[in-house]
Amino acid sequence: MPFHTETLFRDDAYLSETEAKVVGVNDRGGVILDRTIFYATSGGQPGDTGHIVRADGTRLAVAATVAGETKDEIIHVPDAGQSLPAVGESVKLAIDWPRRLLLMRMHTACHLLSVVCPFPITGAAVSEDDSRVDFDIPDPSYTKELVTARLLELVNANHPIFIRWITDEDLAANPTLVKSKNVRPPSGTGRIRLVCIGDNAVIDSQPCGGTHVAATGEVGEIHIGKIEKKGRENRRFRIRFGPMPAQ
Ligand SMILES: [Zn+2]
Numbered sequence: 001m002p003f004h005t006e007t008l009f010r011d012d013a014y015l016s017e018t019e020a021k022v023v024g025v026n027d028r029g030g031v032i033l034d035r036t037i038f039y040a041t042s043g044g045q046p047g048d049t050g051h052i053v054r055a056d057g058t059r060l061a062v063a064a065t066v067a068g069e070t071k072d073e074i075i076h077v078p079d080a081g082q083s084l085p086a087v088g089e090s091v092k093l094a095i096d097w098p099r100r101l102l103l104m105r106m107h108t109a110c111h112l113l114s115v116v117c118p119f120p121i122t123g124a125a126v127s128e129d130d131s132r133v134d135f136d137i138p139d140p141s142y143t144k145e146l147v148t149a150r151l152l153e154l155v156n157a158n159h160p161i162f163i164r165w166i167t168d169e170d171l172a173a174n175p176t177l178v179k180s181k182n183v184r185p186p187s188g189t190g191r192i193r194l195v196c197i198g199d200n201a202v203i204d205s206q207p208c209g210g211t212h213v214a215a216t217g218e219v220g221e222i223h224i225g226k227i228e229k230k231g232r233e234n235r236r237f238r239i240r241f242g243p244m245p246a247q
Helices: 097-116 144-156 168-173
Strands: 017-025 031-033 050-053 059-067 074-078 090-095 121-126 131-136 161-167 191-197 204-207 222-229 234-241
Touching: 090 097, 097 121, 097 131, 097 144, 097 191, 097 204, 097 234, 144 222, 144 234, 161 168, 168 191
Parallel strands: none
Antiparallel strands: 017 031, 017 090, 031 074, 050 059, 050 090, 059 074, 121 131, 131 234, 161 191, 191 204, 222 234
C-alpha cells in the first residue's frame, strides 16, 4: 500500500524547516516521512533537495525528491553511502531554500506567461535559472519584447496569489480553466487545487499542484530570452531572470 504523506508545501510553500517521523525506508534507500516540506518532481517543477537531521544529529543529504506509487507518497532520495534512519525515528527537515525560492519564482513566471499568451500549452519545464513553456500560437505578433513588457506589468502590479479548492464538478462546469492541451488535471479525488492570481482571481486561475510565491512582485525582473519555432504553430518561450540583454 502506498503511504499518504502529509504535504505541508501545498498549504504553505514558504515552510523551509519542520519536524517529521520516519514511516518507511524503501529497498532503494528512499526515505518516507509522515509529513514533508519537500516538493516531489511533478508538473514540470523539479523536486526539492536539502537535508534530514537524524535524532543523533547526523545530517543526511537529500539529493532528490520524487513521487512513489501515487502522487501522495513522497520519497526522499538520499545521496549514496549515508546511513539511513530507522522507522519511527523523529527527524528534522530542511530544504535548500534559496533553490526552492528560485523555482517558486520561475514557476509563478510560467503562470504569468500563460496569462500574457492565452493559447494552448503543449509542454513546460521549470529550472532555477531558465524555464520554458511551449504554446500552439498562430499569432506572430507575440514578440519577446512585447511579451516581456506584459510580463513586467503583471510583476510590477504585485497581484496576490492564493489557493482555492474546487470540486471535480466545478472543473467540469468550467473547462476553460485548463490551459494544458495534453495534460488533464487529476480528477476523481473530489477536489482540485486552483492557483489564483489577482483579487478574486481576476487575472488568472488554473489547476496546479506546484509551489508559487505569494504575490507577483516576488517573481522579480524577468524577460523572454528566446522564442524558438518548434513546429508550424508551436513556439517555445524561454523565461530568464534579470533585464533583457541589450541587442
Ligand atoms: Zn503552478
